[in-house]
Amino acid sequence: MPDTILTNIQQELNLKKLELSALLEITRAINDNLPESALYKIYRFTLLAQLQISRLTLFVHDEEWECKVCYGTEQDFTKQVIPEQIQALTEITRTSKMLVDKKWRAFEIIIPILHNGKVLAFVMIGKIQPNYHNMDALNFVQTVSNIMLVAIENHKMARQRLAQESIRREIEIAREVQSMLFPKSLPNNKDVSIHASYIPHSSIGGDYYDFIEIDQDQFLFCVADVSGKGVPASLLMSNFQAGLRTILRQTSDLNTVVSELNHLIYRNAIAEKFITTFLALYNRQTRELTYVNAGHNAPILLHESGAHELLNDGCTMLGVFDVLPFMQVTKLTIPHKSVLLCYTDGLTEVFDEDEAEFGVENTIKFLQRSRYLSSRMLHLQLLREINLYNEEATLNDDITLLSCRFK
Structure with missing residues (x-):
């Protein structure tokens, strides 16, 4: 070769x-x-x-x-x-x-x-x-x-x-945390009937409501909304609930309760997280309602006559300032057969095809013509109303409703 x-x-x-x-x-x-x-x-x-x-x-x-x-x-x-x-x-x-x-x-x-x-x-x-x-x-x-x-x-x-699986698991954890926060039962007795509905925009949101018995005469109820979604929002709301219940064991003075909650959230919140909330303390014997609105949507108090009040007084949203710049605790006597509707902004911030907001005014009109419905039907019909307002619309946020019917 x-x-x-x-x-x-x-x-x-x-x-x-x-x-x-x-x-x-x-x-x-x-x-x-x-x-x-x-x-x-x-x-x-x-x-x-x-x-x-x-x-x-x-x-x-x-x-x-x-x-x-x-x-x-x-x-x-x-x-x-x-x-x-x-x-x-x-x-x-x-x-x-x-x-x-x-x-x-x-x-x-x-x-x-x-x-x-x-x-x-x-x-x-x-x-x-x-x-x-x-x-x-x-x-x-x-x-x-x-x-x-x-x-x-x-x-x-x-x-x-792996990232998608991590997100899915995060959502599962957040959903579990959120489900544990909601009260297992709400009262329906000779004094009041409280009913709540929660409609999530996605698998997990930042809305929250609660009912806490203080003593044989008083109870507290609240609605809150955390900025953001997912695990961070649910963990902050869990912190809020734990803090609220711990503080209420020491005092039911709303000035102190709200100030302490604000301090807790300010120390624990991350990356521009904050909470808006409406907290109300009701005395069955005196029919006195004491409330603080911390930057939340104003609940609507509807009297039997059809007249209404918006419960706006209170302070700024919680977690923004180390010390709240102002605070107003308001007391009012609740007439018989009044209805109080608390809600988060997912209810009113629904827009029709002309970009007109459903808003507070339409919510008040609905309450005035539907106030004699049962609490459950009141919620169902109100949710149906906003769906009819724009059938093409998709919800941009969670919706939480909490109504309190004073007998």
Whole structure:
């Protein structure tokens, strides 16, 4: 056998060994689940060292074209926009056959990397060893690049799935926390009938209502709304509820209760979280209602005559200031057969096709014509009313209703 043939066979064998070594390097890095940046470094080292390529640039399409690897060139290609002529390539092409700017001629060959008919990247190589001018070698570079890029894409998809699973679990936890916050039962006796409805905009929201017996004569009820959604909102609301019940064991003075709650939320809230709330203390014997409205939507007190009051007095929302800048605790005597409706802003902030808000006025009109309905039907009909207000509308926020019918 002539020496030249033996030399060629030996060179081809050496090339195959290098290619196999390169493939093993990349495969090992992928199996080790290394981060994307580490994979690119190993990829660069493998092609430069094992395959003896001395000039290399890799452009990857990740929403837009981005240079991930740049080595052996005078030009910094990380700051260059890949030409449209190159973007149009689907086959291995020599730059000598292309009408591209001189700087792109630093590379001899451009290798498109495709997956499922889609171009993922372009490998540009220059100063190639003689053995790498044959098509088999270039196809191997294409194969190695494809394996690595598809692996990176799969890692991204796996991370997205993990993130989605984490969000799903977060929502489950938040839903569990929220369900534990709502009272298990509400009174319906000779003095009052309290009914509540909660309609979430999504799986978990920041609305909350509560009913707490203070003694045989007094009870407290409240409606609240935390800024934000998800676990942070539900945890802050859990903090609010725990704080409220702890403070009420010491005192039922609303001035103190609200001030202490504000301090608690201010210390525990994060990233611009705050709470609006309406808290009311009712005495069954004296029929006296004492309330504080902390930046919340004004509850509507409807008298038997059809006249109404909006319960606005109180303070700012809780958690914004370390010390509340002002406070007003209001007391009023509740006439017989009055109805108080507390709600969150998801009720009134529904808009019709002309962008007109359902608002407080429409809520008052509804109460005036529907006040003799049972508490349950009152809520159902009110929710139906806002759905009819704009049948095309989707709820932008949670809706919480709490009505108290004073007998």
